[in-house]
Amino acid sequence: MKTKKLINDGARAVEEMLVGILAAHGRHLHAVEGSPRSIVARSGPRPGKVGLVIGGGSGHEPSFLGFVGKGLADACAVGNVFASPPPDPIVGAAKAASGGAGVLFMYGNYAGDVMNFDMAAELLALDDVEVRTVLSTDDIASAPFDQKQKRRGVAGNFFIFKAAGAACDKMLSFDECERIARKANDHTYTVGVALAPCSLPQTLRPNFEIGADEMEIGMGIHGEPGVQRGPLRPADEVVDDMLDRILAEMNPSCGDRVAVLVNSLGSTSLMELYIVNRRIAVRLADIGVGAHATWVGNYCTSLEMAGASITLHRLDGELQAMLDHPCDCAMFRAG
Amino acid sequence: MAIDTTGLKAMFVAIAKAIEADKDRLCMLDGAIGDADHGIAMALGFAAARDAVAGLDATSHPTDVFNTAAKSFLNAVGASSGPLYATAFMRAGAAAKGKAELSDADFVAAFQAMAQGIRDRGKAEPGDKTMIDAWLPAAAAAGEAILQGKSAPDALNAATAAAANGAEATKAMVATMGRSARLGDRSIGHVDPGAASAVTVIDAMARSLGD
Numbered sequence A: 001m002k003t004k005k006l007i008n009d010g011a012r013a014v015e016e017m018l019v020g021i022l023a024a025h026g027r028h029l030h031a032v033e034g035s036p037r038s039i040v041a042r043s044g045p046r047p048g049k050v051g052l053v054i055g056g057g058s059g060h061e062p063s064f065l066g067f068v069g070k071g072l073a074d075a076c077a078v079g080n081v082f083a084s085p086p087p088d089p090i091v092g093a094a095k096a097a098s099g100g101a102g103v104l105f106m107y108g109n110y111a112g113d114v115m116n117f118d119m120a121a122e123l124l125a126l127d128d129v130e131v132r133t134v135l136s137t138d139d140i141a142s143a144p145f146d147q148k149q150k151r152r153g154v155a156g157n158f159f160i161f162k163a164a165g166a167a168c169d170k171m172l173s174f175d176e177c178e179r180i181a182r183k184a185n186d187h188t189y190t191v192g193v194a195l196a197p198c199s200l201p202q203t204l205r206p207n208f209e210i211g212a213d214e215m216e217i218g219m220g221i222h223g224e225p226g227v228q229r230g231p232l233r234p235a236d237e238v239v240d241d242m243l244d245r246i247l248a249e250m251n252p253s254c255g256d257r258v259a260v261l262v263n264s265l266g267s268t269s270l271m272e273l274y275i276v277n278r279r280i281a282v283r284l285a286d287i288g289v290g291a292h293a294t295w296v297g298n299y300c301t302s303l304e305m306a307g308a309s310i311t312l313h314r315l316d317g318e319l320q321a322m323l324d325h326p327c328d329c330a331m332f333r334a335g
Numbered sequence B: 001m002a003i004d005t006t007g008l009k010a011m012f013v014a015i016a017k018a019i020e021a022d023k024d025r026l027c028m029l030d031g032a033i034g035d036a037d038h039g040i041a042m043a044l045g046f047a048a049a050r051d052a053v054a055g056l057d058a059t060s061h062p063t064d065v066f067n068t069a070a071k072s073f074l075n076a077v078g079a080s081s082g083p084l085y086a087t088a089f090m091r092a093g094a095a096a097k098g099k100a101e102l103s104d105a106d107f108v109a110a111f112q113a114m115a116q117g118i119r120d121r122g123k124a125e126p127g128d129k130t131m132i133d134a135w136l137p138a139a140a141a142a143g144e145a146i147l148q149g150k151s152a153p154d155a156l157n158a159a160t161a162a163a164a165n166g167a168e169a170t171k172a173m174v175a176t177m178g179r180s181a182r183l184g185d186r187s188i189g190h191v192d193p194g195a196a197s198a199v200t201v202i203d204a205m206a207r208s209l210g211d
Helices: A010-024 A087-097 A111-126 A145-150 A157-169 A174-186 A235-250 A270-286 A317-324 B005-033 B038-054 B062-077 B081-095 B104-122 B132-147 B152-172 B179-187 B193-210
Strands: A029-032 A035-041 A051-058 A075-081 A103-108 A131-136 A188-196 A214-217 A228-231 A257-264 A290-297 A306-315 A327-329
Touching: A010 A029, A010 A035, A010 A051, A010 A075, A029 A087, A035 A087, A051 A087, A051 A111, A051 A157, A075 A087, A087 A103, A087 A111, A087 B062, A103 A111, A103 A157, A103 A174, A111 A131, A111 B081, A111 B104, A131 A157, A131 A174, A157 A174, A157 A257, A157 A306, A157 A317, A157 A327, A174 A188, A174 A317, A188 A235, A214 A235, A235 A270, A235 A306, A257 A270, A270 A290, A270 A306, A290 A317, A306 A317, B005 B038, B005 B062, B005 B179, B005 B193, B038 B062, B038 B081, B038 B193, B062 B081, B081 B104, B081 B193, B104 B132, B104 B152, B132 B152, B132 B193, B152 B193
Parallel strands: A051 A075, A051 A103, A103 A131, A257 A290
Antiparallel strands: A029 A035, A035 A075, A188 A214, A188 A306, A214 A228, A257 A306
């Protein structure tokens, strides 16, 4: 059976979405002339500033282009649904973001993204644009700790990009921006849970099968299988399972501070997300960890997938300053 | 036989048609161990390549066909298959450089360059449960057939059979590359979708040469 979507033509879904986004957010965003999949901040890129380019497949809105704006990313390359953008729009985004001080590529660790962004970096090197890459690997359920470099990047991108964007906006050196980006990634821990699949606009078929009474912990944001499938349990028990995995690796001490992100995978309601956050707040209070700031809502979705992810971003003075630095993006504002 | 620009254009028409017909099966295979979009990406890429090479004029050489296919495939798709097939066609273009038409041996050399390009770009090794498990045996079989004095169509038929065996063998493998790597042992029992689509591509190339 086909799923229901409010679209015109699955093959044109990304193009039509982009037209709508630029119509709504023209104050923040514009497309590079002749490169409609390269989306640039109207305010942000400037001489002497390290340019921050993010990107990835569509279907994760507001990731990634919603985080383009002053104080965060300078530009974004937009791919097809769940597919890395090809090198050309990445090159277009990088040239628009470049202020002569280097360009930082930041995106989730997926084989396709790595190949396309690396090809773009090779092309940019021919034009004397220096590119460095920091991959996000915050999904701790996607590979064990000793294979951290294989982990994929998911909703924790929000904190990782935020820290890097602040560093770039503060006009820090290329080395410093890169260091802070890597540190932010090392301080970010995400676990997701999926309750129901999504469907791609081109297929209108569920992209994985899951029983009506089942959930899967650790499932990826493209439906990649997770670490544990079982019967759906009450929210508190599910949150405990997810948080236990995060805390086991983060190993916080009493008095530590974190920032919290409770993210919907698409169709899970704010009501459910706040129920999840209620349990997170109790658990953090129990161990004496302070929540410096909390965001709840749609930050990195998987089309209409049902489920949520929890991200903790462990703060120190430096990362807190980066988090608190103001930003003004198309779909996110802070400070 | 000699394969010229017209023949290569017809080959891209044949591949695009075969992949379009196979799209749903490839998406299903990908749904079992990946994100269910492999058929979409491949159909999009080969349709773009077919249309782009169709626009080349009569003065174009085989190398232009391969390079045009590479660029159009890449920019239509991105994803993983974009860089992999784009690199394959760029290498075929390099192998065909300076030739107005390809002899049987030239064509098989270009075919082998495609496999090597995929291997270099994706950095997968045999046994990693990727399209390499179809492409490498296919390239070896085609090379062996040419050494034995067989024609390019026969060499590509041998390549198709070797690719099919290679794809079938991916069922028993544990994925270590790409999204399905996250499955570990749970990937066993499923054919790798990239290997499956490689068989479709190579088979369409063989049939097109035989026409």
